[in-house]
Amino acid sequence: MARKPIIAGNWKMNKTAKEAKEFAEAVKNNIPSNSKVDSVVGSPALFLQELVESANGTELKISAQNCYFENAGAFTGETSPAALNDLGVDYVIIGHSERREYFHETDEDINKKAKAIFANNMTPIFCCGETLETYEAGKTAEWIESQITNGLVGLSNEQVASMVIAYEPIWAIGTGKSADANIADDICGVVRKTVEKLYGKEVSESVRIQYGGSVKPENIAEYMAKENVDGALVGGASLQPDSFLALLEAVK
């Protein structure tokens, strides 16, 4: 089955409202209109409403970078998935290594978030990835299998088939030291095999798997040429309109 490539920018904690709006205005009408690629921008929650309104009716889709797993209640500082859906947000990034490390998110939290996102008609971009220590110990495959197994438990076949999984080796994030395209393909293959083991071949052939970690316009084609890589989750190189558009243009 042909999987549609998906390029998602993750702005992390960058930009002001003015800069976010300027980005959307510069990008939204310049997305390649052949629909060969899904184009997503992951913004801080503060700018989501503005971005959804600006991107309305265009090819640009908007993602949150996190949400809580309850829809409402006494959870000071958290973001409701129901409110995100109400705004018109399409995707939510969950389980990013920065959230796992700095905010102590567990596989169980991330699993609850995945369920809440589906319950609110949005699509999770589920991140997994290993530390340099795990990589150097040759334990990447078992680490990834465990993150996938625990993170997706209880989801339906249909849900897993429709989601996006981003493999991001932590040692390649923001370091300029991207993983070799063959390594990215191998580990994205581990993700796909794990999904196959848990949910069957049809689901594993449908789920879209991104590579993330120092992806830029100059190297994205190498990743996209690989069998198991269906797209990229991009931090630094997604911040400027020209660079974001160049990433999209590079997807053949």
Ligand SMILES: O=C[C@H](O)COP(=O)(O)O
């Ligand atoms: O979510 C995106 C990743 O953490 C990659 O960030 P980067 O492209 O700046 O290395």
